[in-house]
Amino acid sequence: MLDPRLSKDTIAAIATPPGDGGVGIVRVSGSRAREIVRAMFRPARETFTDFRPYRLHYGHVTDADGTVLDDALCAFMPGPNSYTGEDVVEINCHGGRAVLGAVLQETLDHGARLAERGEFTYRAFMNGRMDLSQAEAVAEMIHAPTKAAMHLAQVKLSGLLGQKITELRSRLEALRAQLAVAVDFPEEELECLSPEQLIGTVEGVRGEIGSLLKAVDRTRAWREGALVVLAGRVNAGKSSLMNALLGRNRAIVTDQPGTTRDYLEETLNLDGLTVRLADTAGIRATEDAIEAAGLEMGRELMDRADLVLLLADGTAPVDADTLDAARRIGPEKALAVLNKADLDTFDAQNGETLKAVGLETASVSAKSGDGLDRLSARIRERVLGNAGQPDPDELAPNARQAAVLAEADRELAALAGDTAAGIPYDLLSVRLETACDVLSGITGEIAANDILNSIFDSFCIGK
Structure with missing residues (x-):
C-alpha cells in the first residue's frame, strides 16, 4: 500500500496537544491550503479580499451552512518559505476539543486530507527545508x-x-x-x-x-531521564522513601509485608534532572505466583537502571538476601540506603557489611525526612557521574x-x-x-523508506 505521505494532497491536522485549552491551532498545508481556508473564513473587515502573507487576519470560521463555529485568527505562510515548504495556513481558535474538531472537519469537508503522523515535518524534509537530523530534533524538542x-x-x-x-x-x-x-x-x-x-x-x-x-x-540522562530503582527486603521502607522523595503519598505503606506486588513508577525532578523513580516488590522467597512475577520485574528493572537504591532497615543487621542483592548489582550501580534513622535502635554500623562489598551507604529517615536532601543530591551526582550539566552547544546524537x-x-x-x-x-x-x-x-541523503517511516511515525499527528 502506498504511504499517504508520498502524495501531494493538501493535508490538515490539529497542531496543539489534545485536551481543552485557551487556544488551539488547526494547520493546513499544500497547494490548496489558502483556497480551503478562505472558503470557510468570514473576515471581520469588509475590506478583506484575501490572506496576506505573514499577517494575522481576524474573523469567524463557518460551516457549509454559514453557521459560525468560532472566532479565529488565520495566518498564511506561502511556500517555499514556510515550515513545510508548501503553502501553509494556520487557524488559531479556542482550544476546546469540540471547537477544534469542528474546524478540522470543515477543512476536510472542503477537500483536505487528515495528515499522517509527522507528515508536516516529513514534507519539510522532502522539500529541503531541513535534513533528517533536524527533523528528528523537532520530535526531540x-x-x-x-x-x-x-x-x-x-x-x-x-x-x-x-x-x-x-x-x-x-x-x-x-x-x-x-x-x-x-x-x-x-x-x-x-x-x-x-x-x-x-x-x-x-x-x-x-x-x-x-x-x-x-x-x-x-x-x-539529560535527554531521556534516568531510571532509579528502589530495591530491598520487604518492610525496609521502599514505599515510604518513594513517597518522601516525591513529597506526596503515591505508594501504599502498611506494616503488612509484600504490599507492593508489581512496581510503581513516578517522575521526580532533581534540580533540572528528570528521574524515573521505580518502587519494586520486596526481596524475599515466595510461592505466590503474582508476587514472584513482581520480583522478576524488579530484577529486570534493576538490570536496566542507572542507579539502584538498595534499602536496608538500619535498626537491624543486614540480612543475607540484601547482601546477595548488593553483590549481584555491584558498587558501580548500587547505593545502599539505611532507613529508619529516626529510631533510637538505628545503628549506622549495620551498614558496614554493605560497605565491605564495596557499596556506598547513606542514612535517612523516610518518616521524618532527615537525610533526604543529602540523598537526593547524591542520587543526582551518581546518575550524572562526572558529566555534570551538558554544554549548551554540545552535539549529542x-x-x-x-x-x-x-x-x-x-x-x-x-x-x-x-x-x-x-x-x-x-x-x-x-x-x-x-x-x-x-x-x-x-x-537523509540516503535513507530507506522503512527508516523514514519509523522516524516520522513517532511524531504526533499535527507536527
Missing part, C-alpha cells in the same frame, strides 16, 4: 524532559549535526577521489596518497565520530544516529586495518564508499 535536553535538541535543530556529518563525509569523499587517481593512473608520476596518510585521515575522522559517540553517553555512527566507525576501522595489511586501493575504495553511504543515513 517536543519530548524534551529537561531544559538541558531542550538545548541539546535546539543545537541539532539548527543544523549543526548535519553540517558536522557533511564535513566528515566530505573528508572521506576527498579520500575516495585520491584513491581513484591512484587506481586509474598507477603509471603516472602523481603526488599520490600514501597508506600512512590514508590511515591518518581515516583515524582523524574516527576520532571525531568517537567524540560524538561519547556525547551520547554523557548526555543520555540520538540512539538511531549513534547506531549509524558506530556502524560507520566499524567500517572505517576495518578500512584502516586493510590499509595497514596492504590491501589494494581499488578494494579499499569499496569500504570508503560504504562508510560515506552509512553516514548519509544521518542527514
Whole structure:
C-alpha cells in the first residue's frame, strides 16, 4: 500500500496537544491550503479580499451552512518559505476539543486530507527545508524532559549535526577521489596518497565520530531521564522513601509485608534532572505466583537502571538476601540506603557489611525526612557521574544516529586495518564508499523508506 505521505494532497491536522485549552491551532498545508481556508473564513473587515502573507487576519470560521463555529485568527505562510515548504495556513481558535474538531472537519469537508503522523515535518524534509537530523530534533524538542535536553535538541535543530556529518563525509569523499587517481593512473608520476596518510585521515575522522559517540553517553540522562530503582527486603521502607522523595503519598505503606506486588513508577525532578523513580516488590522467597512475577520485574528493572537504591532497615543487621542483592548489582550501580534513622535502635554500623562489598551507604529517615536532601543530591551526582550539566552547544546524537555512527566507525576501522595489511586501493575504495553511504543515513541523503517511516511515525499527528 502506498504511504499517504508520498502524495501531494493538501493535508490538515490539529497542531496543539489534545485536551481543552485557551487556544488551539488547526494547520493546513499544500497547494490548496489558502483556497480551503478562505472558503470557510468570514473576515471581520469588509475590506478583506484575501490572506496576506505573514499577517494575522481576524474573523469567524463557518460551516457549509454559514453557521459560525468560532472566532479565529488565520495566518498564511506561502511556500517555499514556510515550515513545510508548501503553502501553509494556520487557524488559531479556542482550544476546546469540540471547537477544534469542528474546524478540522470543515477543512476536510472542503477537500483536505487528515495528515499522517509527522507528515508536516516529513514534507519539510522532502522539500529541503531541513535534513533528517533536524527533523528528528523537532520530535526531540517536543519530548524534551529537561531544559538541558531542550538545548541539546535546539543545537541539532539548527543544523549543526548535519553540517558536522557533511564535513566528515566530505573528508572521506576527498579520500575516495585520491584513491581513484591512484587506481586509474598507477603509471603516472602523481603526488599520490600514501597508506600512512590514508590511515591518518581515516583515524582523524574516527576520532571525531568517537567524540560524538561519547556525547551520547554523557548526555543520555539529560535527554531521556534516568531510571532509579528502589530495591530491598520487604518492610525496609521502599514505599515510604518513594513517597518522601516525591513529597506526596503515591505508594501504599502498611506494616503488612509484600504490599507492593508489581512496581510503581513516578517522575521526580532533581534540580533540572528528570528521574524515573521505580518502587519494586520486596526481596524475599515466595510461592505466590503474582508476587514472584513482581520480583522478576524488579530484577529486570534493576538490570536496566542507572542507579539502584538498595534499602536496608538500619535498626537491624543486614540480612543475607540484601547482601546477595548488593553483590549481584555491584558498587558501580548500587547505593545502599539505611532507613529508619529516626529510631533510637538505628545503628549506622549495620551498614558496614554493605560497605565491605564495596557499596556506598547513606542514612535517612523516610518518616521524618532527615537525610533526604543529602540523598537526593547524591542520587543526582551518581546518575550524572562526572558529566555534570551538558554544554549548551554540545552535539549529542540520538540512539538511531549513534547506531549509524558506530556502524560507520566499524567500517572505517576495518578500512584502516586493510590499509595497514596492504590491501589494494581499488578494494579499499569499496569500504570508503560504504562508510560515506552509512553516514548519509544521518542527514537523509540516503535513507530507506522503512527508516523514514519509523522516524516520522513517532511524531504526533499535527507536527
